[in-house]
Amino acid sequence: MIWLIALLSVAQAKPLTADITTAFTPRHAGADCDAIHALGSLSTVVPALVETAETVTMPPWVGTRAAHCVSELISVDTVAHDAAIRWISDDTRSGYGLIMLDNLDSLPPEQALPLAQLAIEHATTSQSFRRYAVPRLDRSLHPAVRAL
């Protein structure tokens, strides 16, 4: 049964990833997240955004734009929140992790602080991530994040 639900989820996500990829490929389009979010419900759009970020490698800005749209949904969607946790912790997704940190100030402190703590942990093992993550945390509007 779980397998069937997972299969259906993937089956739903496929056309959306193609639409998202098409929307995000132009050089100057940016990440129009409202247009992407309007393509479906959170339960379909967010997995498609995550899948796009994790599987579409060219052009590279398709993935970063998808990640940006995921970052806007961290506070309202568990799939987006789980992706943020994964990307902030994963050295092979450091770019996406930084994009998650760029949206930290829009989160309530109780969500922002644990993500910031994960970023600090990641920063202790990755100089590349630390170089960009620490200034972001230092600039945070959340006093508890700045204090880390």
Added chain:
Amino acid sequence: MRHLWLLAMVAGCGQDWTESESSGLRLLDTTRTSNLNGQHRLAFDVLEGETAFLVTIDPEAPQRAVFLDVTDSDKQTVFDIDVVSEAQRRLTGGQFTLSTVSLNWPIREQDGALTAGQWRTDVGIIDAEDLFDAGVDSTIRVAFKQDSDFTAGDVRARVVFVGSVGEDEEVVRATEAAVAQWQGLYANFGLNLTVRFDTNASTEPVGAPGESSGELFELLSSESDVGEVTVVIAERIADNPGIQGFAGGVPGPILPSDRSVMVLSAIDNGGGDLLFSEQEIVLLAETMAHEVGHFIGLFHPVELTFDTWDALDDTPECDTQASCEAAYSRNLMYPVPVCSRTACTPQTEMTPAQRGVMHRSVWAN
């Protein structure tokens, strides 16, 4: 009394320029106040042997400017905003109302050669309500080049790593590799590209030209030589998340301003892993060549609405995604790289007319 009145007229017609030379360009600089019609009426002399000029108008913020017309030394109107707008073709950024606006002339072969004598241009100064605004001060520069060969030229760029990216060996490595490929691309178009590298220690987030980070961009462009394109490598373009490259004008301003740079996002060009694959370096090189192509004066041959085109004769007017990809999938100025999920078609070509625009630009001397 009549003589005094005539003298004032001559001064008002544009004789109060400060003339200088820099990097092989003759420069005329002035500041002007818009007249009662909300316009600057500029007159300047083109000298024998000069083959193109680039005018930049930078009005006091928040006002904007737009070129209304250009008249040649035979008093013929060679550029008319109404004619250009009606044609629904993008010829120059000078036809759009912007915070800093520039116009290069000639642009295309059919625009003819520059003729010696007095040229004039009228520039509208526009307020927040899109009305002409009198009494507004503008900084103005006209740059002239002497370049009789519109098939070969030099482009100079200064690549500035801003903030932490300058300490990131991976970003520096990828940028240097991409610049080498960019030089190869431009060489195919008859352009010899020379690049020098620099750093700036600013830790503030970098925005888009003309939208934010104005003081930083004005500073960085003032540190570049006249006629040298300033390319900013930033972590991200903070106020335009996901934008991987942003040129400050088509063409870019020839005086220091908040638009006188081209900005690239390291993260959005490097992807999710902060590492640049060989394919990403190829695409970064194409992005540099594409964005500086804008800065030199090129528009996309077609916009993605498929109903707006550039004003060149040899870029076909396709009107669907399929027909446009068929025509332009390899064109450097096509607004979309044509990619599968893991690879992109090389975009390394330009039409003769596109090359001609670059060679007529004062940015290519």
